[in-house]
Amino acid sequence: MKNILITGAGSYIGTSVEKWLLHWPEKYKVTVLDMISEKWREFDFNGYDVVYHVAGIAHKTNVSDELYERVNHQLAVEVAVMSIKAYVKQFIFMSSGAVYTQSDKKHPEIIVNENTNCEPITAYGISKMWAEEDIKKVVIDHNSLMKITILRPPTVYGPGAKGNYNPLAKMAVSTPIIPKIQNKRSMIYIDNLCEFIHLCIDEEAEGVFLPQNREYVCTSDMMREISVAHRHKLLLVPGLTWAVRLASRMTDVVNKVFGTYIYCPLDGEYFGGRYQVVDFKNSIIKSEGLG
Secondary structure, three states, X not given: OEEEEEEOOOOHHHHHHHHHHOOOOOOXXXXXXXXXXXXXXXXXXXXXXXXXXXXXXXXXXXXXXXXXHHHHHHHHHHHHHHHHHOOOOEEEXXXXXXXXXXXXXOEOEEEEOOOOOOOOOOHHHHHHHHXXXXXXXXXXXXXXXXXXXXXXXXXXXXXXXXXXXXXXXXXXXXXXXXXXXXXXXXXXXXXXXXXXXXXXXXXXXXXXXXXXXXXXXXXXXXXXXXXXXXXXXXXXXXXXXXXXXHHHOOOHHHHHHHOEEEEOOOOOOHHHHOOOOOXXXXXXXXXXXXX
């Protein structure tokens, strides 16, 4: 049996992973550590095989750069050092696709692979990038054999998830028309991500990973699937690409929704694709609480 410590109570992904691993109670013992108060520093990390660090700040407004730095960077490194001192075998760090350049007015189309340079443009992305670098550094500095697993998922969605999916879902069931745009987005459904992490633990995978759904997502098609799930009539209007392109030059928001942002290759070779447990259509139905 593997003893797993999830550092970051109450997080959407951390809670989802905890529930997922409990499908195999004979294989895993899972403990969740609250990182909000300072008491976590009194916790004994000894005896844990895996530390999965998910504590962090994301999807919040009016957050200072200093707070991103302190929580997403410095806290992650401190947890990694405590894991090293406790001889933890594997440290899984929940990073983000935000370590790469994000869609904005200057970058309407982005294609990322494992060799793409990290060039974050947000305080959130910068804090995650520095956390990655310094976690690897402290492992070297301590001559530790602890394996480092860094996950850089794209948009994560599912029932109750925060982020870009929810505004689109609300729009899909409240508006009668949307522009038909042929863009592509990498996304990952929460169950697929949980299974990916499960496999990382089982196989003690180390390195940097970019898990994603097998299918790329077209924003217009996704909103249509959401409307179909709710039996809402939504008309996709072609011929408005010019209007979207014009608007994209004025605000970054348009490119975040209708720009192209993909990981390549499409489904990767990770674990032979075994983490793809829910296809796109069913993931929408589940996300909307209809399946």
